[in-house]
Amino acid sequence: xxxxxxxxxxxxxxxxxxxxxxxxxxxxxxxxxxxxxxxxxxxxxxxxxxxxxxxxxxxxxxxxxxxxxxxxxxxxxxxxxxxxxxxxxxxxxxxxxxxxx
Numbered sequence: 001x002x003x004x005x006x007x008x009x010x011x012x013x014x015x016x017x018x019x020x021x022x023x024x025x026x027x028x029x030x031x032x033x034x035x036x037x038x039x040x041x042x043x044x045x046x047x048x049x050x051x052x053x054x055x056x057x058x059x060x061x062x063x064x065x066x067x068x069x070x071x072x073x074x075x076x077x078x079x080x081x082x083x084x085x086x087x088x089x090x091x092x093x094x095x096x097x098x099x100x101x
Contacts, residue, residue, distance in 0.1 A: 002046040015048045015068045022046075024069030028053070028079040042072040049076065053083035 002021075004012040023040035027033060033040050050060045051069045071079070 002044060008048075011065060011068070012048045014065050016046060016070050018065070019070040022070065023072040023075050024051075025071060025075035025079060028082060029075035030078050030082065031075070040072060040075050042074060045073050046070045047073070047076060053080050054087040 002016070004016070021043050023042045023046060025031075025033065025040040026038060029040075031040070032038070047070070048068050049071050050063055051067055055063070
């Protein structure tokens with residue numbers, strides 16, 4: 001398992017232990033993780049981040065352990081990209097439907 005960061009080590013350790021010391025991605029990165037039962041099995045270079053990757057950084061820093069999961073770098077970056085695109089499309093749809101004319 002990865003080493004905890006200098007700041008927030010207790011929270012990181014609690015989340016990493018709950019997730020079994022592996023990446024918590026279940027395919028939001030675009031990979032099926034079929035060879036590991038549908039969940040990424042990487043255990044090196046883990047970070048702890050929000051389960052809901054569309055939340056802002058301002059919200060993310062205040063999340064409790066229940067709202068966090070572990071991510072490996074290989075899964076985190078494409079999962080953030082996908083969440084950002086989905087959130088942008090949802091905002092654009094709201095803007096179009098809120099139009100007066």
